[in-house]
Amino acid sequence: MHWLARQLLRLVAVLFCVTLLTYLIVNILPGDVAIAILGSLATPQDIAGLRADLGLDRPILIRYFDWLGSALTGDLGRSYRNSEPVAQAIADRLPVSLQLMVMAQVIALGIAVPVALLSVRRPGGLFDRISASAAFGFLAMPNFMLGVVLIYLFSVTLDLFPATGYTPLSEDIWGNLESMILPALTLGLVEWTVLMRVLRSDLLGTLKEDFILLARAKGLPPWRVLLRHALRPSSFTLITIVGLNIGGLIGGAVIVEQIFALPGVGRLLLGGIFNRDLILVQGTVSFIAVGFVVVNFLVDMLYAVLDPRVRHVRFRS
């Protein structure tokens, strides 16, 4: 079967499994959405009545397939809490989360790539050892703690950035960047560590290859050898990790959006979980799953761009 068709079939199967699993897990969580909506004063009759109105007295699988049928037409339902269309709620908040994740990834790569390149110039040297220690240090720090530290340092003490809140890009570009720098740093300063270690390891392996020896023998400067000849073939694992890291970034974004009070998809999801807003949680998680799978699909496509051998093999298969 054509490679692309196989990938698409796999995509559909993964999405079906993820959405079904999410639906089952959300529905067996303790707590009751009717109580979350009606409050602690609700009578048992009111609770039962609301559950019936919301269709929560129907079997789980029937509810799931109902939801799936609507989701395939773009209708993710309405929030149990405030009747806001879930698709609209996600669309409103997606730009914030996307900007956060893109900025975090740019910061992470912006630190990881130069640090890895500098580290492999003298493996085991002073810079290499310091960068390794720094990487472990940042990796060990929970991002909620890092976020608060950055707030107190850059916002309260140095008065450089706002502590919390979000300014839309359409309102003020500089204000938007100011409001996103600390949250993006909070995520990026943890992400760079893994990227740097992976890239460093691949670079060390590539630098032992014969073509590198030839490049050096031709008298090319060390920086040209690293950047022009070693970096590209060493990037495959890095690209894979960047794609897989989306999941980690999304999880981190949930926490970071809560700390910095950013109106993103992560916060929407967290609010839905606390309020037992099953429809909202289902729609948001499914959307995130689709995003994750699509990104990794694009990462696969990117391999073909970077490595002609992959294009050739795929074409032949």
Added chain:
Amino acid sequence: MGLFSRRAGLLAAFSAGLLTAAPAVAQTQAPVRGGTLSIGVESDFEGFDPIRAGVYSNSTVTAASLFYETLMRLDDKGGLLPALALSMTPNEDGSIWVAKLRPGVKFHDGSPFTAQSVADHFNRLLDPNNRFAGRAYIAIEKVEVGDELTAVFKMRGPNAALPKTLAQPSVTTLIISVKALQEKGADYNRNPVGTGPFVFKEWRAADRLIAERNPNYWDKDKPYLDRVIVRPLPDSDARYASLVKGDVQVIWEDRAENIVKAKKDKNLITLHWVGSGALVVPLNTQREPLNDKRVRQAISMGLNRKGNAAILSQGLRPVYDDPYGPASGITCADTGALPYDPERAKKLLADYGKPVKLVHTVTATPRGREGAQVFQADMKKIGIDVEIKPVDQTQLVKETLSRDFLVSGWRIIDLADVDPQMFANFHSKSPINFSGYNNAEVDRLLLIGRTTLDENKRKAAYCDLIKILNDDVVWLWTGSNIDFAITRSNVRGIPALRGGAVQVEAAWLAK
């Protein structure tokens, strides 16, 4: 005292309220007009249609109080003041209350505020088809229209507490425009219309709510501010940092560490309010071993309530021997509270003669766990094993309301009058008497508290009631309802934080 003089006494009290419409906070400087005030609150808003929202958190009350109002208001001492109503007058036994409304008030969409508006608001909440959960606590049967500016409240029975109950801002008492709701449908929940000092402008979900000065507000002197922004800032440390930095000028706060820090910061002012109600630990008196009074009394005497509260709140939260609190106006010379006496507790348990094991259900939050851990530690000292069962908030509510618990964690919230909750929690016929407590004398005293228009007799009944509840140890009172707000030093005019809400209709920014 005759019927006439009893009603006259009440009328005199309300009339005195009309004459003392002074600002809630004494000021040496004249209010400055203008400016934008940003308030940081703990959580996002549920929405502003009371039926859809179900319950207003204190974050939502803070926001809703910008554009909604109550019929009456309370000053900082608990005295009644006119608001949308100029007076409320009872009949002989308080089973009917007549509210005379303020003339010339308009909703933000220009439609007039009338007795029909009041009737529509309350009758909608009372309609069982709407499933408004707070219905159980509303003592109103229905509201009728007398004339354009006269609303008639027909009560379920004699009720002395109605004006004070209606004065505290809450999901029930903040009056919405039902007309606007009918026009906007489901969108109303995110686009409220009221009569308040500020007009709703925009709500960016999870980001901020913006309200602007109502130029047609009935009180021509107010509000002083041009604009109010309410921002949900869920992380306590980040919220405090935002205040210190100046991104917001007021925050609601409950972390003792931040409050202690703020008290030392000369750029900040700490406001606090000890309300009525209490943090409580309900005991299920229908289940073994708590169906035995000796065990319950042992628990009470083995629990160092005041010491624990001092540790958990760094000395910020007082503990009383009743759930009324200073804001209720009920002070009992003798509450009959059992002393902290672990040795006596051990003797009672020895008398009981069987091992006692308890399960303490709490919310799976730091606050819930801390309270349960100190309870567990104290019980261990007197020989009671306690298993802590942390659950989600909605699960705790479900288990407690269905009486599927042994020891739970709960709160009697800060209301202007103690009747609604005391009656609901302890009357034997109440569907939410989840301890299963049944005492005929308690029922009788609760009825007196509910129906007697004589304030002194009401207070005496509540004081007799608490002696019985303390002796029977139905619930444990583990801390008062205390709310804090911290402001920048130039913020003035914020009244008492009733129910934890930050109200800013009289707030202003000093230069």
